[in-house]
Amino acid sequence: MALDLTDYDRKARDAVMAFWGNREKSRQKQIEAGMVDQGERAGVTSGKNMDGFIALVIDLVKANGLAHASIHRQRTLLTLSGYFRPTKLWDLLVLNEGCLIAAIEIKNQVGPSFGNNFNNRTEEAIGTSHDLWTAYREGAFGKKSRPFIAWMMLVEDAPGSRSPVRDASPHFPVFPEFQGASYLKRYDILCQRLVQERLYTTAAVIASPRTAVTSGEYADLSEMTSLKTFVTSFAGHIAAEAARG
Numbered sequence: 001m002a003l004d005l006t007d008y009d010r011k012a013r014d015a016v017m018a019f020w021g022n023r024e025k026s027r028q029k030q031i032e033a034g035m036v037d038q039g040e041r042a043g044v045t046s047g048k049n050m051d052g053f054i055a056l057v058i059d060l061v062k063a064n065g066l067a068h069a070s071i072h073r074q075r076t077l078l079t080l081s082g083y084f085r086p087t088k089l090w091d092l093l094v095l096n097e098g099c100l101i102a103a104i105e106i107k108n109q110v111g112p113s114f115g116n117n118f119n120n121r122t123e124e125a126i127g128t129s130h131d132l133w134t135a136y137r138e139g140a141f142g143k144k145s146r147p148f149i150a151w152m153m154l155v156e157d158a159p160g161s162r163s164p165v166r167d168a169s170p171h172f173p174v175f176p177e178f179q180g181a182s183y184l185k186r187y188d189i190l191c192q193r194l195v196q197e198r199l200y201t202t203a204a205v206i207a208s209p210r211t212a213v214t215s216g217e218y219a220d221l222s223e224m225t226s227l228k229t230f231v232t233s234f235a236g237h238i239a240a241e242a243a244r245g
Contacts, residue, residue: 003235004063005228008056012206012227013216015052019108019154020213022049050106053152054092057104057234061094064235065242069096081141083134084127094238100141101241102148102234103132110156110210114183115165122190125151129199148201148237151194152230155184157207157219188221195224201237204230 026049058071072078072093079087080103094102105128109117129149141147155161164180177189184207191203205225208218220226 003232003239004060005231005235006056006059006063008060008227008231011052011056011059012218015050015056016154016208016212016216016218017214018052019049019208020210022051023110024213050091050108050154053106053154054104056231057092057106060231060235061102061238064238066094066096066101066238069094069101080132081135082131083138083140084131088128088131096241096245098142099144100147102150102237104149105151107152108154111158111160114155114160118183118186121153125190125194125203126199129194133199148234149199150230150234151191151200151203152227153187153191153205154218155187155205155207157184157209161207184221188225191225192222202230202233 078090082088090103091106092104161183187205194200194203206218
């Protein structure tokens with residue numbers, strides 16, 4: 001059976017428009033209330049900015065044979081057991097007949113502070129996956145086949161994320177691929193290596209400018225970390241799980 005990618009590009013563009021639109025609505029609401037958060041935080045306090053991408057993932061589950069699966073997006077049902085910590089809250093979980101099918105993280109980053117946020121997101125992504133796979137090894141999710149673990153990042157396409165960045169490493173040289181690399185390039189390298197090291201089944205990064213609020217414009221950084229690769233890989237996993245049943 002052919003995979004159903006559910007017209008993902010159109011839905012992704014709708015999700016991008018919703019992302020930027022929701023940020024602006026949150027900012028305006030706080031301005032009207034006279035309680036504007038510091039810096040860019042005014043645009044993120046609604047907690048709903050990435051819901052369009054969550055909906056896309058859910059559509060992929062339903063279209064590829066697991067419409068009957070338990071798809072969790074409510075905060076109270078998004079917790080998985082950890083190994084180095086008691087629990088971890090995910091952005092989306094898919095379970096079927098007591099088996100963990102997929103755990104998804106969908107994040108975003110906008111400027112102007114790309115540096116500190118990039119380091120924080122990197123450490124979080126690596127730590128989250130290592131904790132989950134260790135818990136899996138120790139039987140936290142039962143004696144089941146490996147679940148699909150995915151990480152996706154939307155980054156603002158702006159001069160601050162596209163410009164070369166210098167690093168200081170006084171004792172040992174920085175790997176050549178990072179030297180002068182922009183933050184968008186660094187996210188691309190991060191996602192590639194998260195997959196190469198089997199920390200995630202797939203990892204994607206897309207870039208989108210603020211003007212995409214009316215167009216839904218977004219761009220991939222490489223084939224390996226593209227949204228299409230993310231969607232195709234996930235749809236294939238869901239179809240394979242459905243075939244087992």
